[in-house]
Amino acid sequence: MEKATFGAGCFWGVEADFAGMKGVTxxxxxxxxxxxxxxxxxxxxxxxxxxxEVVELEYDPAAVSYEELLELFWRLHDPTQANRQGxxxxxxxxxxxxxxxxxxxAAAQAxxxxxxxxxxxxxxxxxxxxxxxxxxxxxxxxxLEKRGQGSCHR
Numbered sequence: 061m062e063k064a065t066f067g068a069g070c071f072w073g074v075e076a077d078f079a080g081m082k083g084v085t086x087x088x089x090x091x092x093x094x095x096x097x098x099x100x101x102x103x104x105x106x107x108x109x110x111x112x113e114v115v116e117l118e119y120d121p122a123a124v125s126y127e128e129l130l131e132l133f134w135r136l137h138d139p140t141q142a143n144r145q146g147x148x149x150x151x152x153x154x155x156x157x158x159x160x161x162x163x164x165x166a167a168a169q170a171x172x173x174x175x176x177x178x179x180x181x182x183x184x185x186x187x188x189x190x191x192x193x194x195x196x197x198x199x200x201x202x203x204l205e206k207r208g209q210g211s212c213h214r
Contacts, residue, residue: 061085062121064129065092065158065190067112068137069145072203075115077136079202083124087117089203090195092158099194107150114158116193126164130171133157140181155185165189 068074071089079087091099094111104111119129137145139155159165168187176183195201 061118062126063116063118063160063190064126064164065114065116065160065193066129066133067092067114067154067156067158068133068139069113069153069155070148071113071115071196071200074136075202076204077132078115078117078129079205081119081124081129081132083121083128084117084119087115087202088195089113089115089200090193091152092116092191092193093156093188094191097192097194101197101200104152105150107152111152111194112154112156113152113196114156114193126167127171130157130167134171134175134178138179139175139183139185140179142184155183157185157187158190159187160190 075087075089078084091104091111092114094109096103096109099109099111103109137155143151143154145153157168159168172183172185
């Protein structure tokens with residue numbers, strides 16, 4: 061199994077979409093890219109910790125490629141919006157790919173280059189090394205699934 065970490069706005073819908081993808085064996089939502097240790101949802105929503113809401117997933121590279129995960133990532137959100145997605149505003153909603161290997165970094169950079177042609181505005185997505193992943197509170201895990209919902213506001 062390999063690990064991938066993506067931030068594409070509110071993590072509830074992003075987790076649901078990745079969880080439904082063939083080859084993804086587990087998902088969890090949390091926070092990454094910030095300065096505080098063990099941040100809470102309230103801390104992250106204060107927009108002062110520097111964390112992004114992210115989905116960390118494990119996947120079987122024999123069943124799904126990292127490039128296929130990236131394809132879904134680009135479709136899930138508007139990567140031209142800096143520090144927001146739809147009605148959600150703040151740096152915690154930024155578009156970000158946290159890479160775990162040099163191969164993931166190269167694939168993410170190549171995918172970003174390809175995505176430029178699909179969007180009329182510049183891409184704001186950050187591509188940065190993976191940092192400590194802080195698992196979000198239990199009520200956020202599989203949030204939409206627990207409520208019988210398929211999506212947030214898409």
